[in-house]
Amino acid sequence: MVRAISLPLQGDMQAMSRRSEADPMARALGLAARAEYATAPNPMVGAVVVRDGVVVGEGFHSGPGSAHAEVVALAAAGELARGAELYVTLEPCCTTGRTGPCTERILEAGVRRVHAAILDPNPLVDGRGVERLRQSGVEVILGQRAEEATRLIEFYAVWVTAGRPFVTLKLAASLDGKVATAAGESRWITGEAARRDGHELRRRHDAVMVGVGTVLADDPALTLRHGLEGGRAPVRVVADSKLRTPVSARLLADRTAPTWIAAAGPMPDKQSALLRAAGAELLELPSDHGRVSLPALLAELGRREITSLLVEGGPTLAGRLTTERLVNRMVVFLAPLVLGGQDALSAIGGPGVLALSDAWRLNWTSVERVGADLRLTAEI
Numbered sequence: 186m187v188r189a190i191s192l193p194l195q196g197d198m199q200a201m202s203r204r205s206e207a208d209p210m211a212r213a214l215g216l217a218a219r220a221e222y223a224t225a226p227n228p229m230v231g232a233v234v235v236r237d238g239v240v241v242g243e244g245f246h247s248g249p250g251s252a253h254a255e256v257v258a259l260a261a262a263g264e265l266a267r268g269a270e271l272y273v274t275l276e277p278c279c280t281t282g283r284t285g286p287c288t289e290r291i292l293e294a295g296v297r298r299v300h301a302a303i304l305d306p307n308p309l310v311d312g313r314g315v316e317r318l319r320q321s322g323v324e325v326i327l328g329q330r331a332e333e334a335t336r337l338i339e340f341y342a343v344w345v346t347a348g349r350p351f352v353t354l355k356l357a358a359s360l361d362g363k364v365a366t367a368a369g370e371s372r373w374i375t376g377e378a379a380r381r382d383g384h385e386l387r388r389r390h391d392a393v394m395v396g397v398g399t400v401l402a403d404d405p406a407l408t409l410r411h412g413l414e415g416g417r418a419p420v421r422v423v424a425d426s427k428l429r430t431p432v433s434a435r436l437l438a439d440r441t442a443p444t445w446i447a448a449a450g451p452m453p454d455k456q457s458a459l460l461r462a463a464g465a466e467l468l469e470l471p472s473d474h475g476r477v478s479l480p481a482l483l484a485e486l487g488r489r490e491i492t493s494l495l496v497e498g499g500p501t502l503a504g505r506l507t508t509e510r511l512v513n514r515m516v517v518f519l520a521p522l523v524l525g526g527q528d529a530l531s532a533i534g535g536p537g538v539l540a541l542s543d544a545w546r547l548n549w550t551s552v553e554r555v556g557a558d559l560r561l562t563a564e565i
C-alpha cells in the first residue's frame with residue numbers, strides 16, 4: 186500500500202487522483218494531466234518515485250524547455266531515489282533534445298526499477314530508452330494503465346509519427362444534420378452549455394481552423410471565451426486559397442493569438458500586403474485544383490509544431506477533410522431542433538459517396554448530454 190499526500194487536481198482527472206493513492210501509475214497520470222494540454226510539441230508526462238511504499242518525489246512535464254517529469258520527480262526525491270522505484274507514464278527518453286536524456290538521470294539517481302506505462306512512439310526513442318535502462322541493470326516493467334497513458338499522448342503520437350497534427354472536426358448540427366439555415370444562419374444552433382464545451386475543446390488544441398467561407402459568413406474571432414479567457418489561446422488558421430479574408434475580420438483585430446492564412450499558390454501582392462499589415466502571417470501552399478492542398482497545409486502545421494488542430498469550418502472544408510480521410514476524431518454537438526429545407530447546409534459538403542459500401546465508417550467513442558444538446562464523439 187502506497188501512502189501519499191493527496192494533491193488537488195482539476196477537471197476530468199480528479200477521479201483519477203483519488204484512486205491514485207493506492208496506485209502510483211494512476212497518480213502519475215493525474216500529475217501528467219496537470220499540464221493542461223500546454224506541453225506541445227512535447228507529450229504530457231507524469232512521474233512518481235516510490236520507496237518502501239511511500240511516495241518520495243513526483244512531478245510532471247510542463248512544456249518545451251522545462252525539465253521532463255522523471256527529472257522533476259527524481260530531484261524532489263533527492264537521495265531517497267537510490268534503490269527506489271520510478272513510475273512514469275511514458276518511456277524515459279534516451280535522446281538529447283531541448284534537455285538531456287532522462288535515462289542517464291535515472292541511472293545516476295540509482296533507481297532500482299522503472300514502471301513505464303507505454304513506449305515513446307517517437308521513432309528516435311521507441312524502445313531504446315527501455316533498452317538502455319535494462320542494459321544498465323535497471324528492471325523495467327511495461328504496460329500498466331497503458332490505455333489511459335496512450336490517450337494522454339494521442340496528439341503527440343500522431344504528430345511525432347506522421348509529422349502532422351491530430352485533427353478533430355467539430356460540428357454543431359440540428360437533429361436533421363444541418364449546420365445552417367437555407368439563409369446561412371447558424372448562430373446559434375446549440376445551447377450555451379454546448380458552446381462552452383466547444384470553447385473547452387478549443388483550449389485543448391494547439392490550433393483552430395476554419396475555411397474562408399465561415400470567415401465571410403460569420404466573422405468569428407476564434408478566441409477563448411465562456412470563462413476560459415486568459416488560457417492558452419490556440420493559433421487561428423484560415424484556409425483561404427485566394428486571400429478573400431477581409432482586413433476588417435474580427436480574427437485579425439484580436440491579437441490574443443497569431444492568425445495564419447493559408448493560400449494556394451502565388452499570392453496577390455496588394456491583398457497579401459494588406460493582410461500582413463493587419464497582423465496575419467501568410468502561408469503559401471501548393472494548390473489542389475485551385476484550393477489549398479490540405480495534406481500540405483497539415484504538414485506545414487506539423488513543421489510549425491502544431492500537434493493538434495480543431496476544425497470548426499463549414500461544410501466545404503469538412504467535406505474535403507473527410508473525403509481525404511484527414512480527420513482523427515469527430516465531435517458533433519447535436520441540438521434537438523429541426524431546420525429542414527433542401528437548401529439548408531448539411532454538415533458535410535462535397536460530392537459525397539454513391540454507394541453505402543464507400544461510406545467512411547467510424548466508431549462511437551462517447552455519447553454525452555451537454556445541457557439541452559448531445560455531444561457525440563466518433564473516431565476512426
Ligand SMILES: NC(=O)c1ccc[n+]([C@@H]2O[C@H](COP(=O)([O-])OP(=O)(O)OC[C@H]3O[C@@H](n4cnc5c(N)ncnc54)[C@H](OP(=O)(O)O)[C@@H]3O)[C@@H](O)[C@H]2O)c1
Binds near residue numbers: 365
Ligand atoms: N454549425 C456549424 O458547426 C458551422 C461551423 C462553421 C460554419 N458554419 C456555416 O457554414 C457556412 C459556411 O460554409 P462554407 O462551407 O463556405 O465554410 P468553410 O468550409 O469554412 O469555408 C469554405 C471555403 O474554404 C476555402 N478553402 C480553402 N482550401 C480549401 C480546401 N482544400 N477545401 C475546401 N475549402 C477550402 C474555400 O474558399 P476558396 O476556394 O476561396 O479558398 C471554400 O469555399 C456558414 O453559413 C456558416 O454559418 C456552420
